[in-house]
Amino acid sequence: MNQLQQLIKSILPSALVSYDEPMEKHTSFRIGGPADVFLTPGSYQELHRCLVVVQEHNLPFFMLGGGTNILVSDRGIRGVVISMARLSGVTISGDSLVAQAGATVENVCNAAAAKSLSGVEFIHGMPGTIGGAVWMNARCYGASIADVLGYATIIDDDLSLTTVLSDPEKFGYKRSPFQTMSGCIFEVSLNLQPGEEHEIRQKMQQNHSDRVDKGHFTAPSAGSLFKNNREFGAPTGRIIDELGLRGAVSGGAAIAPFHGNIFINQDNATATDVLSLIRLAVNTAERERNIRLEPEVRLVGEWNAEELSFLVQ
Ligand SMILES: Cc1cc2nc3c(=O)[nH]c(=O)nc-3n(C[C@H](O)[C@H](O)[C@H](O)COP(=O)(O)OP(=O)(O)OC[C@H]3O[C@@H](n4cnc5c(N)ncnc54)[C@H](O)[C@@H]3O)c2cc1C
16 A cells, blocks of 8 residues: 555645545445545546546546445445545536536535526535536436536546537436446536526525425435335335335434435444345335335445345346
8 A cells, every 4th residue: 555655645735635534524324434545636637647546556446426325335445535525616608507526516506596597406405516416317306417417528438538418318317328437527517598596596495495394404314215216106215114114223224204215324323224224125125015126325335245135136
């Protein structure tokens, strides 16, 4: 590791590099063991250099947005985590908004509203970064981020900066073309329309309040744990309710008493506690309903095959 530490020191000022970084500080679940190396580049050049180093040294790496859709193992993440937190600029030109991937959804929505631009009100209140939202093709209130995406600028697998125009056919429910690449999303452009600022802000406020009413912010979580699947005939939250699992507890984690598809860290939960509840829900749904629930939340870091075997078809 020492040689690697030297190398990393030469590409990033030391304040932006940490070792054995507790991932619980960087996830909305407030759960996760240490990342071996945690890098927070502050410019395109630094980001590119980070990717060159991980590729040249064949190091495993994980791109971190806001950490709001991941469950990081208690053993942490081997290799390098690259956080987009400092790449967060937002600019607006005409009706299009260009945001660096690490811009928070909150800042993107506020920047659009300040210029009386409509189109992203639906995601206001959803935590995380705009890059994470594009990568996940985040969806709420009947719309997906793909509906407003103009293009994404990515650092692709061979480390060149490439602009990818949005192609609706390549996006699906919680699916984006970026999920199969090994580089990263650097910047995204969203197509907005002129509107009235007070109406835009009113809609944003409504959506935020609806989330507050639904209990989204009452305890650390990663939002919906499982995907919804139309073939199941009901939202996953209702299925989990009907299976009698709402309120189930494992260690410090619980299936929220107020929503069957939100799993919460209610008392210093470990990732293993949350995984036990995921296993309980998956196995019960399979036994009682003959359906396979599929996690939307990504299980990140050092898990072993046996722990995750219940997820394999
Ligand atoms: C209270 C709450 C409510 C939520 N409500 C919703 C909702 O209504 N709808 C919804 O869809 N989701 C929802 N979520 C989940 C989550 O907020 C979204 O999926 C969000 O878009 C994830 O963004 P992030 O930046 O946190 O991504 P992260 O969790 O950091 O990462 C998610 C994935 O994206 C990848 N990624 C992130 N940034 C980049 C990048 N720049 N380049 C390449 N890969 C990248 C990561 O590697 C990872 O695989 C909710 C979560 C919470 C906690």
